[in-house]
Amino acid sequence: MSQKYLLLFFISLCLTSLSGKAQQDRPNILMIAVDDLNNFVGEMGHPDAITPNMDKLIKSGLLFSNAQCQSPMCSPSRTAIMTGLRPSTTGIYGFIDDNKIKETNEATREAKMMHEYFKEQGYHTMGIGKIYHNHAPKDLFDESGGRAKGFGPYAKQNFHWDKERTSTDWGPFPEKDQQMPDYHTAEWAAERLKREYDKPFFLSVGFLRPHVPWYVPQRWFDLYDTAKLHLPPYLDTDREDLPEIALAIDDLPMMPTTEWAIANDQWKNILQGYLASVSFVDHYIGEVLNALEKSKYAENTIIVLWSDHGYRLGEKNTFAKVALWNSATAAPLVFAGPGIPKNKKVDVPVELFSIYPTLTDLAKLPSAENIEAESIYPLILNPKLKWEQPAIVTWARNNHAIVTSEYRYIHYEDGSEELYRLKKDPNEWHNLAEQKKYQGVKERLAQYLPQINVKWAKESKYDNNEYFIQQKIKQSE
Numbered sequence: 335m336s337q338k339y340l341l342l343f344f345i346s347l348c349l350t351s352l353s354g355k356a357q358q359d360r361p362n363i364l365m366i367a368v369d370d371l372n373n374f375v376g377e378m379g380h381p382d383a384i385t386p387n388m389d390k391l392i393k394s395g396l397l398f399s400n401a402q403c404q405s406p407m408c409s410p411s412r413t414a415i416m417t418g419l420r421p422s423t424t425g426i427y428g429f430i431d432d433n434k435i436k437e438t439n440e441a442t443r444e445a446k447m448m449h450e451y452f453k454e455q456g457y458h459t460m461g462i463g464k465i466y467h468n469h470a471p472k473d474l475f476d477e478s479g480g481r482a483k484g485f486g487p488y489a490k491q492n493f494h495w496d497k498e499r500t501s502t503d504w505g506p507f508p509e510k511d512q513q514m515p516d517y518h519t520a521e522w523a524a525e526r527l528k529r530e531y532d533k534p535f536f537l538s539v540g541f542l543r544p545h546v547p548w549y550v551p552q553r554w555f556d557l558y559d560t561a562k563l564h565l566p567p568y569l570d571t572d573r574e575d576l577p578e579i580a581l582a583i584d585d586l587p588m589m590p591t592t593e594w595a596i597a598n599d600q601w602k603n604i605l606q607g608y609l610a611s612v613s614f615v616d617h618y619i620g621e622v623l624n625a626l627e628k629s630k631y632a633e634n635t636i637i638v639l640w641s642d643h644g645y646r647l648g649e650k651n652t653f654a655k656v657a658l659w660n661s662a663t664a665a666p667l668v669f670a671g672p673g674i675p676k677n678k679k680v681d682v683p684v685e686l687f688s689i690y691p692t693l694t695d696l697a698k699l700p701s702a703e704n705i706e707a708e709s710i711y712p713l714i715l716n717p718k719l720k721w722e723q724p725a726i727v728t729w730a731r732n733n734h735a736i737v738t739s740e741y742r743y744i745h746y747e748d749g750s751e752e753l754y755r756l757k758k759d760p761n762e763w764h765n766l767a768e769q770k771k772y773q774g775v776k777e778r779l780a781q782y783l784p785q786i787n788v789k790w791a792k793e794s795k796y797d798n799n800e801y802f803i804q805q806k807i808k809q810s811e
Contacts, residue, residue, distance in 0.1 A: 360534040361672055361697055362635040363452070364626060365689075366619060367538070369408065369464055369545040370655065371641035371666055373399075374612050378666065381564050382605075384557050384613045387620030388666070391639060393677045395670025396714055400683045402725035402737050403643040406655045406662040407796070409467035410728075411642040414687040416448050416466060418705025421728045422784040428730075428796025432466040438791045444704040448690045449474050451702050452536045460526055463519040463540030475538075479522040482515035485545050492547075494600060499798050500588040501545075502653065504607025506552040511614070514550065516541045520618035524625035534697075535631075539622055543615040544645075548607030550614040558609050560602040566648045566661075567761045568592055573651060575765040577750035582801045583729065584650070584657055592648045601648060608647060636671035636696050638689060649761070656799075658735040658744050658752075659762050663727045669696070669714060678717045683725040683737045684710050724782050730796075730805055732787045736779045743779040747805075751776060 374383045377392040378399060404414035409429045410421045416435075421427050423441050436442055449459045453476065461470055462479030469481035485501055493505030511517045523539045543550065570593075573581065595601040619639070626632055642665065646654055649661040656662065665686060670676075673696065687707040694702055695711035713719055727735040732747035742762060744752040751767035753776060766772050789809045796802045 360456070360699075362531075362534050362631050363457070363536045363693060363697065364622070364635050364637045365536070365538045365693075366622065366637070366639040367412075367463075367465055367540040368615060368619070368639065368641045368666070369540070369542050370643070370645050371544055371612065371615075372644040372647070372661065373664060373666065374544075374609060374647075375666055382558065382562070383609060385616040387616045387623060388639070388668075391619075391623060391637065391670055392668055395637065395668055395674050395676060395678075396717060397679045398667040398669075398684050398710070398713075399679050399681050400725075400737075400739075401640070401665055401667035401686050402663050402683050402727055402735075403665055403686045404726070405728050406643045406657055407729075408464075408642045410794075411686065412466050414707075415640075415642070415689055417442060417445050418448070418687055418690045418702065418707040419445055420687070420706055420726070420784060422731070422734075422787045423706060425731075425788040425791035426794045427728070427790055428794045428802065429467060430791065430794040432468050432471045434793040435466070436471065438793065439788065441704070446702060446704070447471070447474065448693070449536060449538070451690075451694070452697075452699075455697075455699050456533055457536045458531055458533050459536045459538075461538035461540070462522045463515070464542055465538050465540045469540075470538075477526070479519070481540070482518075482542075485542055485547065486515075487513055487549070488547065489549065494603070495590055497588045501547045502589060503546065504548040504604055506555045506610075507549040509551060511551055514543075514614070516543055516615055516618050520621040523622045527622075527625040527629045527631065541615045541618065544608055544611035548604070548611045550610050554610035554614045555606060557613050558606045560606050563602045563605050563609070565601060565605070568648050568651075569761070569763045570651075572763050576752065577746065579733075579746045579748050579750050579801075580658075580744075580752065583733070583746075583799070584652065585799060585801065586652055586654050586656070588798065589652050589654045592651045592653075595648065595653070604653060605647060608645075634672060636669065636674070636693070638693065639666065639668045640686060640689060641665040642686070656729065658727055658729050658733065660737075660742060660756075663735065663737075671696075674714055675717060680713050680717050680721075682713075682721040682739050684713070684721075685725045724779070726782060726784065728784070730802055731790060731809065734783050736782045738779070741775060741779060743776060745780060745783055 377389040403411045405411045460477040461475040492503040644664045646661045688710045691709035725737040736743045742754045753767040754762040790806045
């Protein structure tokens with residue numbers, strides 16, 4: 335072989351070696367998604383929650399204590415997280431089949447989904463459980479553990495609540511943890527952390543609880559004495575200053591009301607069921623985190639834990655998500671791992687769909703193109719950084735909440751408004767929108783309302799409420 339070809343061969347070998355080393359030096363990613371988890375977490379300040387594993391993770395990393403979802407329902411929220419696009423851009427305001435997301439419109443076709451992007455950057459992608467609304471688009475992961483259908487197991491007969499269009503119920507069931515899908519999800523993920531990989535991995539683990547029904551084995555209920563549980567803040571006249579459209583959107587006859595829970599002495603039993611479900615899922619989050627800690631990947635893996643939205647447990651007179659108030663839109667968001675401060679907290683509002691570009695920054699990858707989400711990596715580098723960008727939440731077409739550290743401004747499609755001064759009114763009980771002295775505040779916040787509000791995507795639907803059915807019908811007229 336001539337000297338020329340020997341030199342070219344040597345250069346090629348060096349480049350291949352450097353490329354392989356660069357890939358090996360990239361951090362792995364463990365993403366944990368928890369369904370319907372609000373702030374009922376010990377380290378987030380809840381007085382009753384027994385969550386030692388999430389508490390430990392928060393202490394080892396950075397908690398965004400005021401993370402706001404892009405939509406207060408699983409399907410549009412998770413779609414926003416995975417695409418980096420707002421619901422107002424995609425038209426995905428309700429449920430949608432995972433496989434239909436990519437071809438929804440031009441924006442979704444041009445944007446690469448999170449796992450699609452990381453796969454192109456050389457990551458081995460794996461996923462199990464609920465990541466998107468169901469599991470994930472077909473063939474998205476290099477390895478898929480799938481997902482058990484529904485949110486079972488289900489009791490043959492409901493314990494307390496038996497209404498159509500909801501799985502809401504609470505009580506000790508089944509007998510063993512091994513009968514729960516989340517048990518097997520944790521087992522699958524832990525086993526993957528024992529394997530050898532020749533490239534960085536992106537492992538996504540989606541847990542179902544505390545999504546309804548609040549069924550977990552008796553031992554998790556035994557952790558909580560209902561007599562000692564603290565009730566969430568509640569004002570029985572809270573809804574009297576809300577505009578008509580807010581009441582129409584929040585008309586949820588399939589869900590228990592707080593009035594019903596009080597009259598039937600079930601409020602603390604519901605809290606027990608929810609908290610039992612949280613402690614159950616915390617345990618299996620711990621199984622995955624312990625497997626990572628024991629693995630060879632412990633020092634080079636970024637962990638991100640999030641929930642898709644909050645959940646009202648009596649606030650605003652109901653037990654549900656699906657609203658533009660904080661109890662429905664705030665969700666846990668935690669980052670931990672190499673380069674991330676430990677035992678730190680950021681209180682300014684941030685957006686959940688920022689997870690995508692933040693992970694690309696943490697992994698030192700080029701920024702993904704054609705997405706709207708902005709990275710919150712600057713806040714990871716400096717948790718005390720002054721952050722002016724508000725969070726925007728959307729619930730159906732042209733209904734938005736603009737959230738800053740001081741205000742929550744809600745603007746509905748018919749021009750109706752709500753305004754809450756959060757430091758003085760953290761429970762959002764007193765709507766200030768009609769007071770003239772706040773006109774300037776509303777005008778300033780209104781500048782952040784999305785200018786693009788595309789029609790409902792054909793494949794997206796939400797028919798649990800007459801308002802949503804009529805909104806989609808009207809746009810097609």
